[in-house]
Amino acid sequence: MEYKKGVIDRIEDGRIAVIFLEDDLKRYDLPVSLLPAEAREGDWLRLTISDDKVIKIEINKDETDKRRKRITEKFLRLRKKK
Amino acid sequence: MKNDRFKLIYKLKSLLLVSIVFFTFSLSSCSKLYKLPENKGLRVSFIDVGQGDAILIEFNKGDKILIDGGEKNGKALTFLNNAKIKEIDKMLATHPHSDHIGGLVEILKNISVKSVYTNEDIATTPIYEEFLDVIEKKGLNIETLKREDKIKVKEIVSLLPSMDDIKTNKDLFLLFLNNDEIYLDLDSLSQKLNCKSSYIAEEKRVILEGEDLLIELQIDSKKIKVNGEEKKISNPPMVVSNKILIPLKDLVVKILYGNFDYSYNVKEVNVSYKGKKYKINFSNIDKPLLAITNGKIICTLPIRIISEILGAKVGWDHKERKYTIWIDEFKIEIWIDKLEVKVNDETINLPIPPMIINEKAFIPFSPILEAIGGSIEVDFDIKDMKAEIPKIHNLRVLNPPSKLFPDINNNSIVLKFDYNDITFLFSGDAEKEAENDMLKSKLNLNATILKLGHHGSSSSSTERYLNAITPEVAIYMAGKGNPYGHPHKEVLDRLEKIGVKVYGTDVNGSIVITTDGKSYSIGTER
Numbered sequence: 001m002e003y004k005k006g007v008i009d010r011i012e013d014g015r016i017a018v019i020f021l022e023d024d025l026k027r028y029d030l031p032v033s034l035l036p037a038e039a040r041e042g043d044w045l046r047l048t049i050s051d052d053k054v055i056k057i058e059i060n061k062d063e064t065d066k067r068r069k070r071i072t073e074k075f076l077r078l079r080k081k082k
Numbered sequence: 083m084k085n086d087r088f089k090l091i092y093k094l095k096s097l098l099l100v101s102i103v104f105f106t107f108s109l110s111s112c113s114k115l116y117k118l119p120e121n122k123g124l125r126v127s128f129i130d131v132g133q134g135d136a137i138l139i140e141f142n143k144g145d146k147i148l149i150d151g152g153e154k155n156g157k158a159l160t161f162l163n164n165a166k167i168k169e170i171d172k173m174l175a176t177h178p179h180s181d182h183i184g185g186l187v188e189i190l191k192n193i194s195v196k197s198v199y200t201n202e203d204i205a206t207t208p209i210y211e212e213f214l215d216v217i218e219k220k221g222l223n224i225e226t227l228k229r230e231d232k233i234k235v236k237e238i239v240s241l242l243p244s245m246d247d248i249k250t251n252k253d254l255f256l257l258f259l260n261n262d263e264i265y266l267d268l269d270s271l272s273q274k275l276n277c278k279s280s281y282i283a284e285e286k287r288v289i290l291e292g293e294d295l296l297i298e299l300q301i302d303s304k305k306i307k308v309n310g311e312e313k314k315i316s317n318p319p320m321v322v323s324n325k326i327l328i329p330l331k332d333l334v335v336k337i338l339y340g341n342f343d344y345s346y347n348v349k350e351v352n353v354s355y356k357g358k359k360y361k362i363n364f365s366n367i368d369k370p371l372l373a374i375t376n377g378k379i380i381c382t383l384p385i386r387i388i389s390e391i392l393g394a395k396v397g398w399d400h401k402e403r404k405y406t407i408w409i410d411e412f413k414i415e416i417w418i419d420k421l422e423v424k425v426n427d428e429t430i431n432l433p434i435p436p437m438i439i440n441e442k443a444f445i446p447f448s449p450i451l452e453a454i455g456g457s458i459e460v461d462f463d464i465k466d467m468k469a470e471i472p473k474i475h476n477l478r479v480l481n482p483p484s485k486l487f488p489d490i491n492n493n494s495i496v497l498k499f500d501y502n503d504i505t506f507l508f509s510g511d512a513e514k515e516a517e518n519d520m521l522k523s524k525l526n527l528n529a530t531i532l533k534l535g536h537h538g539s540s541s542s543s544t545e546r547y548l549n550a551i552t553p554e555v556a557i558y559m560a561g562k563g564n565p566y567g568h569p570h571k572e573v574l575d576r577l578e579k580i581g582v583k584v585y586g587t588d589v590n591g592s593i594v595i596t597t598d599g600k601s602y603s604i605g606t607e608r
Contacts, residue, residue, distance in 0.1 A: 007206055007207050007208070009179055009180045009205070009207050009209075010179045010180070010181075010490065010491075012539075012565075012566040013539055013540070013541050013566055014541075015566075016565060016566055018180070020180065020207055020208065020209065022208060029565045041205075041490055042205060042206045042207075044206065064206060067206040067211070068204075068206050070211075071204055071205070071206055071210065071214065072204055074211070074214045074215070074218070075204045075214060075224070077218075078214060078217055078218055078223055078224045079223070079224050079225075079226055080223045080224065080225045080226075
């Protein structure tokens with residue numbers, strides 16, 4: 001059993017969540033029913049993985065906030081002023 | 083009329099600026115070669131990147147635009163490399179999901195990109211952060227887009243006819259002067275400029291009217307009016323063989339800010355007559371003038387050649403605009419602007435009429451010499467010919483609206499591109515909500531070719547949206563056996579019901595549309 005950080009890239013057709021792991025870009029396509037009800041696109045997660053299977057998913061709010069802040073700053077820096 | 087008497091060393095490739103080079107490329111996943119079809123003006127490649135979008139828009143000459151890049155799986159980059167794309171002028175990420183931006187990261191790292199466009203949404207994923215990091219590292223900015231924005235893209239249009247035009251268009255008339263001037267007939271020119279033309283015969287006035295361009299010319303006059311402003315050109319328009327011929331040089335360079343170039347070299351002219359051969363030196367007389375019409379290349383020579391070389395006597399009848407030439411037992415009568423010539427009262431026909439240019443007469447001598455048992459050989463070389471003008475097109479942004487949706491897919495940049503009569507609508511991953519909003523906003527959605535929203539998912543492509551577009555062809559971009567079931571059957575059924583031809587990258591591989599702006603053809607990898 002191991003713990004990994006992952007992020008919901010997108011939820012396809014409201015049914016399947018596409019989750020990328022932080023380190024090696026490995027991805028999981030999981031039914032949304034396995035996700036916490038409040039999970040949204042862009043949320044970072046704490047995944048419990050056993051035998052390459054995700055057995056538990058928790059929302060990692062701190063990680064989400066940290067990344068969102070950092071990436072938003074980068075985006076705003078790069079965005080051309082109109 | 084035989085023109086094979088002319089020995090023409092004729093560098094067609096450089097003359098006509100036709101790209102005869104076919105691109106071949108192999109796909110990373112298989113060794114099979116797919117030949118990209120020849121670009122007839124615009125080529126749009128819907129690249130098979132598996133589950134994801136990547137669309138390359140290329141003018142035959144001009145900007146290269148990339149919309150999305152699929153996942154970070156090397157496929158879009160491989161396609162670009164094999165198509166020998168060295169630079170992307172405009173890169174656009176419709177929205178920040180990995181199946182649209184992943185491949186863009188690889189392309190940014192490996193190919194020069196001039197500008198990047200996205201919407202205002204961000205993602206918190208490592209791939210999106212890498213996308214921003216590489217943009218920053220390359221010293222680029224991001225320009226964000228919303229409805230009513232336009233991306234200006236440049237096409238370089240050659241005013242010279244293509245090889246196909248020369249072969250098939252009997253009405254085409256192209257005339258090369260030896261003083262760096264090329265004349266093109268008015269109809270062909272107005273087609274190339276995509277504008278209306280008219281000729282007021284009694285005033286000898288020519289009018290070319292485009293979207294924001296009004297050009298007025300006068301036959302035999304060097305005055306030209308451009309949007310009401312009077313300017314001067316170095317050669318006047320003229321009428322030859324009932325064709326209105328427009329000089330291109332100053333029009334291209336001074337009026338339309340394009341490039342004009344042309345090198346003309348007459349190597350040798352050999353005349354044989356009565357068993358004797360005469361080599362003509364052009365150092366002190368006018369060089370031959372060359373015309374392309376009726377699918378043929380015709381060389382006309384100054385009248386002095388015959389009189390001086392063959393020792394003929396030449397008379398000029400000003401009233402009749404007629405030359406009479408006496409050589410030995412032959413009496414030859416030649417009328418300016420007339421196709422008929424008389425040799426000892428027998429009529430022969432010329433391919434183009436004799437003409438007076440800059441007060442000098444040029445005659446298509448070959449058939450005349452043949453009629454009196456002689457012949458003529460012209461060895462010349464035309465190369466580096468260029469008459470190109472820049473033309474700006476708009477890619478119009480139809481979505482997202484200024485008030486964004488809560489959902490990332492719905493904020494996808496939706497683009498409309500009208501390439502003359504053939505129109506494209508690229509829907510990104512826009513879903514029903516965005517479609518309904520575009521419908522509600524009464525945007526003109528009508529398009530010939532539709533890139534279906536969201537990989538053919540039933541989240542998108544509502545009946546109302548499709549009916550507003552009324553496409554002839556719809557393309558979805560999806561990976562074979564993708565876990566989301568794209569394309570969805572409901573969408574395919576809707577398209578079938580309204581008789582739309584459907585292509586998909588899962589079935590067809592890469593799908594390449596080429597168009598000249600009037601008609602289009604579709605090539606597929608499989």
